Every structure is written in C-alpha cells, then in structure tokens.
Amino acid sequence: MYKASTGAPNDTYRVAQVANHGLLTYPHRLNFYDAPPLFEVTAEEFETSAIHRLHILSEIETSAARNRTWDELKKVTAIQCDQHLPLGHNIDKTEDLDGERRRDYLSHFVLRLAFCRSEDLRQRFVKAETTLFKLRYESDLINERASFLNSRDFNWIPVDATEQKLYAKELNSPYFGKTEAERLAEKYYKVKWTRVPDLVERRKVFVKKGWAYVPSREQSSIVFHEFETHLQRALEMTAKLIPRLDEDTRLIPVLDNLSRAFLNGISSEWTSTADAGNSETIKAEQVDSLAKKHFPLCMRTLHDNLQRDNHLKHFGRLQYGLFLKVLGLSVEEAIVFWRKSFSRIADDKFNKEYKYNIRHSYGLEGKRANYPAKSCQQLLTPGTSDHGCPYRNYSPENLQTALLSAYSSQGLRSSDLPEIMSYVKSSHYHVACTRVFELTHSTDGISKGEGLGGYENVIHPNEYAARSIALAKMKEEKVKEEPMVVE
C-alpha cells in the first residue's frame, strides 16, 4: 500500500520534468485509468472528489440531451472543469500538478464503482467519460499529447512504403481530404476496421480486407475508441466483481447517492432567498399570482390542486409548504395562506391538525430543525411522495395537458411540446423543465440553451422560481428606467 504523498502506482510513470516539479506521479494530463488507485484516501476525499467530477459529467450529459454543438459543449464544460476539477498542462506553473491529476484519477475510479452497476448507468458513464477525454485530448498541448501517445501501445501497424504504393490510387482519393501533396506525404496506420467505426461510418478511411488505413491526422479516432472500449470492459469487470468486494459499509451509501445524483441531476441546497437577491418577504395573498407567473410545473400543479380541492395530502403540503418557506413566506403568512386555502375545514380542526405541522416545518415545534425545501433530486426519487416531479410521474398525455394549461399564457405553444416530450422520453426531466423555463421566459431575453441564465439547469424548484422572479424584476426596472432615457 502506497501513501498518497510519496507513492507512485507504477515506476514507469515517472519521467523527469524540465521544470522544477521533479518527478511527477502522473506524467500526462491525459489518462487511460489503467490501474486502480492503491493509495489511502479519506472518506471525505472519496466523496467530494467524485461529486466534483459528477458536476462535469452531468454538464456533458445535459449538453448531449440538449443538442449543443461541440463548441458550445467545449465552452460550457470548460467552465465546469475549471471550477470543479482543474487540470493543468505540464508547462503550466501550477503549484499542485500532481494533486490535480491525483484527484482526477481518484474521482474517475470512485465513479466507476458507482456507475458499474447497471447497463444503463454504464453506458451513460462511458459516453460522458469518453466525451470528457475527447475534450481534454483536444485541449492538450501537441508535444504533451505526443508523449502521452508514445507512452502506450495502441497496437496500430504502420503501413510501409510498398504497401502504401500498392494502394496509392485509393489512398490518394480527394475524399480523404487535404491536397494531393499532403496526402502523398501522409503516414498511415493499419488497424482492424472495427476499431474505428466512426471513420468507417462516414467513409473517411480506406478499408481493404477488414483493415482500415487510418491517416495519422485521424489517429485520435483510434485513441478515442480504444478509451471507450477499454472503459466499457473495465466497467463490466468491476460490475462482476463488486458483489464479492470486501466492502466498507461507509461506502455503499455514498455510491448509491452518487449514481442517483447522476440520474436525477446533482442536488443543491437552495436555502436562502438572499442568494437570488430578493430578500423581500412574500405575503399570503401574493402566492396565487406568483404561482401563475413563476412556479415550476411541480409546484404549479400543487398550487392548482390546492385551489381546486381546498386540500392537499400530507406529502403535498410538506413539499409545497417548504417550497413557500424558502421562497420567503414567513410562518405567520404561511398560516394565513393555508387557513385560507383549506376553506372547507373548521377553525378548530385546522388549529388542531394542520397548524402544528406548518409550525413544525418552520422549525418551531418538535425537533426544531430547519428543514430545507426538497430539491429536484429528492422529488425525482421514486417512492418519497405521491406528488414529486410531474415530468417524471405524469403520463405523456396528462403532462402535455398540464403544461399547456399552466404555461400557454406565458408563451408555451403546443408546437413546443414534441421537443419537451422527447427530453421526458429519454428521462432527462430536468432538461425538460429547463426548456419550459426558457420558453416561458423568452421575452425576458432567455434564449434556447441558456437555461436559467449562464447555462444552468433546473436542479431545484426554488431556483426556478427565484430566477423567474428576478428576471421579472429586472424587466420592471428596465421599463422604469427607459422613459427617463427617452426624455
């Protein structure tokens, strides 16, 4: 067992550095993650490093679901990478190059444990990781990339001059790009065609008798495919071995949490209204108009049900009550609001049965805990309540009706529904919700792909509402200012 500070998993990984970094444990920024980490890790580092990586992978998944272009994806992911898991080049004078790479290395393996357990998770993980690898490969410096490529055997056969001459006519096809002179000077590598399926699909290589002749500038295709199959195999292996693992009981819950977070978006504690810059309190009578303009579909349907039936069941009250609390409804106002809404219930019964619960949720009774509002992740987890996330729980027909009745006044048209439903169908519920936000806030200058502004996805109902209220306020202020400009 190596200690993290001193150990190197493999001595061949050491190379001398020109800069005064001395010997690096991880000589390359790129990593194929061959050998699992053997150093000691604290339980906290185990979890936090994984969560950081998860932020990046979620962003990549969302981008794919939203059909972002490669450049957009690059930009958005770079932001997440810098924030959560920076990874410097060798020539960067970064203080802690090894530390960064160690975190990258560790977090990858933690997530492998979390995501090896079902075929669906494995596929999504492989896809996201491969994309991340591609991004890093592209942004790597040319000489560093070359030294990485030399450090591994990719099992490609260089095509010798006689063979190249034999297929000169075919290889010289303008179909394979560039000018004739460059094509003739190009070096080729021979691999089984099954290793470069993407090039084959686009007819970008010459294939003969099962061999693909890959020009050196398309070499990356081989590398990416190698990374993908390598990881796929490793995950399947891990999945087979995990039941037999001598497991630390502390880790299983962490792993469970991580895989759930990947499916449902990363949870965030949205606790204070001050974050969104509207620390004003809300009055009970404002709730109705706010609901109609600013609430996400989950809270909107709860509100509508409450108004229609003059009642909500326990978990519905809990979900909606905590949401309103975080939105800025004080406990006094909350009691007024619920009293009014439960119009068919006698004062006596209300005071006895409901008031306690409202005060409890504000931390004024019983355990006196300050309960946070439920995040999207909690609402998406099946079994917690009858209400949860409508994008997940409703049948497609009901969902479409609900969306139209809730948001058609804010600019949602039935022609937008197929797109939203396609996200729902592929289980990207938070993307569907984000898209609805974009559509209903297009007049506030939110365009497609921008999310809640700054490419953020909906991960908390309160975030949705707070962002919506903030946008409305900005618009109001603008309207106020404009006449003065004209004058």
Add this chain to the structure above:
Amino acid sequence: MEMDIGNDPTSTEVMLAFYRRLYPFKSIYNWLNHEHAPTRLFTHREFAFTLPGDVYLRYNSFTTADELKKQVCDLKPTRFEIGPVYSARPRDRKTVRAGALTPVLRELVFDIDMTDYDPVRTCCSEADICKNCWQFIAAAVHVLDMALRDQFGYEKLLWVYSGRRGIHLWISDKEAMELTDQQRKALVGWLTAVQAGKESSKKLNLHTGGRLSPSLQMALDYLNTIFGSLILSNQDCFLSEEGYEELLKVVPDAKVAAALRTKWESSPSRSSERKWVDLKKRAAAENFMPTLEDIIIQYTYPRLDAEVSKHRNHLLKAPFCVHPKTGRVCVPLSLDMIDNFDPESVPTVGQLLKELDKIKREEGDGAEVHSDWEKTSLKPYIDMLDRHAQSLMEVTRNEKRKSDMSW
C-alpha cells in the same frame, strides 16, 4: 391421400406436412452451430414463431435440431425467425438474473426489399415482382457481395430469397458474428449511399473534389455495366414525362434542364437511351459529369433496410420458411444464379407436396423417410445450404486443430 392445397398455401395441415417431411432442420442446425456437437451458437439462440392469428412467440431456444423440429411440428407456425445468440438460454429468460440475457453473437444480416425501389421501377409496384425488376436486386447483390468480400474480408455469405420480393443476406464469419451494434451501424453507414424509404429521391452528393470514395468508385464501375440494360432499355425509366422530370431535377444547370425539357417534350417517344445520350453530351460540355455518376448510383445502388442490420437482436426469417402469401419457399441462391433467377420458378409448398405424393404413388406407401426432400425440386437448394454449412464447419475444425497444435 390427396391434400387440398388449392387456396391456402399455409393451412396448418400443409405446414405440418412441410415441416415433417421437407424442412431441412439438420442443415439449418449445422449452419447455425458451425459444428456437430451442440454449442452455445445453437443452444443459446433465439427462435421466434409466428402462429396463425397473429400470435407471436419469442424467446424459444432448443438444445438439438430434433427438439427444434418437434416444437415446430407441434406449433405449426406459418413461419419462424432466427435471432441472436444470447449470454444465456433465451427460454430461461424468466429465471436468469435481470440484465443477464443480452445478445452476444449474431450473423451480420442484410435485407433488401423491392418496395424500396418503387420510385425507380416502372414494370411492377408494391408486392409484385417480375424477372425485370429482379435485376435491381441482382445489381444490389453483386455490389454488396463485392464490397463485403473485398473491403471487409468476409467470406461466408449466404444469400436467401425472401419468398416474395426481396433477398436476405446472412454472414457467418466469426468476425462478423462478433460485431457490436455500434460496429454494425458503422458498416451500414459505409455501405449506404441511397436512403431507402421516403428519402430515396433526395439528390445525392457523393463526390468530394470531383471524385467518389474508393469503395463507391468500385461499386460504380460495376453499376456502369448494367445501367444501360436495366435502367435505360429494361425499365425505360425516362420515357414518361414523370420519369424524365425526376432526371431533370438533379441537373445542376437550370438552363441545360430547360433546353432538354423542350427537346424531350417535342418528341414524346424518345427512348431513355437517347435521352441519356443527350444528357451525357450536355454534361461533358457543361462539366457536370459527377452528377451523372450520382444518377447511376441513385437508380441502381443497393437500398438497404438499415434497421435490420444495425442491431444484433433483430430477428430475421429463417431460410426455407414458406412465404405465407406466395407459398414459395425461401431458398438460398448462389451468386451465379442471381442474374438469371426467376422468382416465379421457386418451388412452392403446394408443388413440393404434390411431388412427394407422386413419389409415394410410384414407390408405394412405404415407411416415412426422413430425407424426403432428396426426391423433390428442393434438393439443389438444400445441397447448397449443406455445402455452405460444411465450409463453416471446416473453419471451426481447422481452428480447433490449430489450437491443438499449439498445445
């Protein structure tokens, strides 16, 4: 005992007699299994049965050819399909761990259907097929066969007539069986130039820098040789106004198109050949020869049903099944038979049973023999499958011997 097979080629009595006396279960077994002793290639293989009344039974599997035969004779399906080799026995599907039943091996299969050629054929439409439009299929077969052998190096190809208006291809090479879905998709992408279905009349743009990719160039070299006879004289595709308008649509120069239109309108009987010559002259003068190559590909290049080939778990009708509408047996075809193949000449189940009755009358009612097909017109086709299966078994044997030597 004369059976009434006049109207319904697929009544259960007819099917039972066919399966019991004619269907070559042993050959099918050898072909799927690649050796004599049962392996996973057969025991973990999915069979799906279509019963009369649209009942569809999936996830059947069998340990031997006899077991398969017994089940088929019990169920008397109108047809049955062959699926992939799974990681476990498909019939144990309900007892294995969830997710443990995944497709692992599968012949690479292709399906070409005449309906995809409807926009370019003039002789028949929809379900009909004649010797003339079979030439589209023949061209497709030659192009695919060439590409798969030359570019991908596959050798164990079995072409099977689908019983009505199409053809199936089963590739049993080890490397082909092992392809993942992703690789299959890539291979289909490589082979696809003309989209089947609604997109088929979309203008192609296959040239880069005035040249085709080497693989398409090779296909074109062949298609050039048949374009004249198939499209110009046989189908006479550009005779009608509708036909030549399609052609003029892809002419890149509007002035040229207009000039040709006036010329052709004035002589409605001008043949496709002469129109093609007109167009060729213009193309040479105006420098759009690549467009002509696109047109040749557009009209004659194989139109694949991509979904069939892309996924390992796609089921495909087994060879020697009977087509329920035509009664024709889905017989294998060799490459040299393709050009002169007449779909109408394929033995039907009714005809075969009559042949059997005749033999019986000549020989007297003896005991039922198992290889009854030996005496019918099905024999050459079954021999063909047997030879194909033999060559597969040869490969397996050689491999085993090689690994023995290394020991």
